[in-house]
Amino acid sequence: MELYQSKEKLELLTDQKRKELYGLAKDVSKETIEEVCPALLRVCMNGPKGALKNELGRVIFHLQKNERISTLIGLQKLLEGALMVDQKETFEILNSSDAQDLANKIKAIL
Numbered sequence: 001m002e003l004y005q006s007k008e009k010l011e012l013l014t015d016q017k018r019k020e021l022y023g024l025a026k027d028v029s030k031e032t033i034e035e036v037c038p039a040l041l042r043v044c045m046n047g048p049k050g051a052l053k054n055e056l057g058r059v060i061f062h063l064q065k066n067e068r069i070s071t072l073i074g075l076q077k078l079l080e081g082a083l084m085v086d087q088k089e090t091f092e093i094l095n096s097s098d099a100q101d102l103a104n105k106i107k108a109i110l
Helices: 015-025 030-045 055-065 072-085 087-095 100-109
Strands: none
Touching: 015 072, 015 100, 030 055, 030 072, 030 087, 055 072, 072 087, 087 100
């Protein structure tokens, strides 16, 4: 299964695929969310072009500012953002935690 290789391709995610991605995040435990969200935030902030400079980046910043980044909504937005910035690093983070099943399901969607 081929993963998206560029930001431009990932931005073309349909609303249906985005809903599926968000739906998968609902099955993740609170402990796993607290484990992976800081690492995914780091991926979003350290992209090759810097931090995300779009609406998604503003939402992530707002969640971080209000200390709500390690929540279900935070995970959903961070997954989307991290996949846009660096898919390889995102999947490494997910595979090195209790979220290996989530990583496999995301790969199936993409």
